[in-house]
Amino acid sequence: MRRLFRCEEGGSLVEMALILSMTMTMIIGIIEASLAVYTYHYISEAAREGARYAIVRGSYCTSLTNCNATAAQIQTYVKSLGYPGINSTANMTVTTTWYDASDSLPTTWTACGSVCNDPGNAVNVKVTYNFPFMIPFVQKSTLALSSTSQMVISN
Numbered sequence: 001m002r003r004l005f006r007c008e009e010g011g012s013l014v015e016m017a018l019i020l021s022m023t024m025t026m027i028i029g030i031i032e033a034s035l036a037v038y039t040y041h042y043i044s045e046a047a048r049e050g051a052r053y054a055i056v057r058g059s060y061c062t063s064l065t066n067c068n069a070t071a072a073q074i075q076t077y078v079k080s081l082g083y084p085g086i087n088s089t090a091n092m093t094v095t096t097t098w099y100d101a102s103d104s105l106p107t108t109w110t111a112c113g114s115v116c117n118d119p120g121n122a123v124n125v126k127v128t129y130n131f132p133f134m135i136p137f138v139q140k141s142t143l144a145l146s147s148t149s150q151m152v153i154s155n
Helices: 002-006 011-055 071-079
Strands: 092-101 109-111 122-133 141-152
Touching: 011 071, 011 092, 011 122, 011 141, 071 092, 071 122
Parallel strands: none
Antiparallel strands: 092 109, 092 122, 122 141
8 A cells, every 4th residue: 555655657747737737827928918018009009090190180171081080080090990909999998188278388288178179289099908818727807008199289
């Protein structure tokens, strides 16, 4: 009976299974974190593109489509960009806020109640994306990635 308990056959197999499962979980975690950083890059780019879209489509715009852009148009534009890091636009929210400049060199900006997209005013586009984390042996969760871009309206 003592020989049966001292036998170490199969011990390396158990050790290998434990080490391999921990190593693979760590590698998949690193890949998921890299995908989150990759997705954040595209979220910040989407915020910049939304702000650019808004600043060239101000109240004096006449030569472009969708002049005098609204928050709904900016949201539709940002969601239609189709970046490869964004799996689902349903997880994305786009918030647009316009700020009124009270003088020619504003030191403080006041938020407008509605769209005030005259040249010299500012537009702030905030894009939020819920990134789904899927790591083995870890509870599924989401990471809220958010980026904001603010630019001054040119026309």
